[in-house]
Amino acid sequence: MERVERIVKKWYEGLEEGKLLGRRCPECGHIEFPPHYACNECGHLDTEWCEISGKAYATCFIPQSMMQNNPGLTEEYGDFMWAIVQIEEGDILDGMNTVVLKVGEDRLEELNAKLPVPVKPCIVQRDGYKMLFWELDE
Numbered sequence: 001m002e003r004v005e006r007i008v009k010k011w012y013e014g015l016e017e018g019k020l021l022g023r024r025c026p027e028c029g030h031i032e033f034p035p036h037y038a039c040n041e042c043g044h045l046d047t048e049w050c051e052i053s054g055k056a057y058a059t060c061f062i063p064q065s066m067m068q069n070n071p072g073l074t075e076e077y078g079d080f081m082w083a084i085v086q087i088e089e090g091d092i093l094d095g096m097n098t099v100v101l102k103v104g105e106d107r108l109e110e111l112n113a114k115l116p117v118p119v120k121p122c123i124v125q126r127d128g129y130k131m132l133f134w135e136l137d138e
Contacts, residue, residue: 007023007035007036007037010035010049011034011035012129012130014051015129015130015131015132016130018123019051020033020051020052020053020054020121020132021035021049021050021051021052022034022035022049022050022051022052022089022091023035023036023037023039023047023048023049023050024047024048024049024050025039025041025042025044025047026044026046026047026048027039027042027044028041028042028044030042030090030091031050031052031087031090031091032047032091033052033087033089033091033093034093035047052087052088052089053087053088053089054087054120054121055087055088055118055120056085056086056087056088056118056119056121056134057085057086057115057116057117057118057119058083058084058085058100058111058116058117058118058119058134059083059084059085059086059092059116060083060084060095060112060115061081061082061083061100061103061108061111061112061117062081062082062083062084062095063081063105063108064080064082064105065105066082067082067095067096073099073101076126077101077102077124077133078101078102079101079102079103079104079105080099080100080101080102080103080104080133081099081100081103081104081105081108081111082095082096082098082099082100083095083098083099083100083119083134084098085098085100085119085134086116098134099133099134100119100133100134100136101122101133101134101135102135102136103135111136117136118136118137118138119135119136119137120134120135120137121133121134122134122135
């Protein structure tokens with residue numbers, strides 16, 4: 001458990017510094033983002049910290065109405081949609097936890113017709129800690 005807590009702490013420290021951190025596998029080169037100690041590609045257990053470029057693409061947009069999860073974001077940030085995001089380094093972030101801010105469901109059809117759509121990281125202060133969201137990179 002201590003190793004897991006260290007990785008979570010380092011992740012949030014990176015966000016405080018405006019950095020996106022992942023873990024690179026020295027065996028196969030795969031990058032885990034968000035970071036995990038074990039490589040999900042080859043199973044190697046000793047991964048190393050690396051900085052993520054922040055270049056990414058949304059490969060699918062999911063309207064709020066299709067998800068039962070709205071963690072109070074509308075009140076704080078306005079319109080948003082869930083998205084599947086692929087970072088330049090290769091990992092794919094699932095739509096269950098990946099939010100694109102400042103874009104409403106009225107743009108769903110337009111954006112899904114233009115896939116993949118460039119997005120950029122947006123680190124925001126929330127409830128005493130920094131959190132990673134995404135914005136359109138238009």
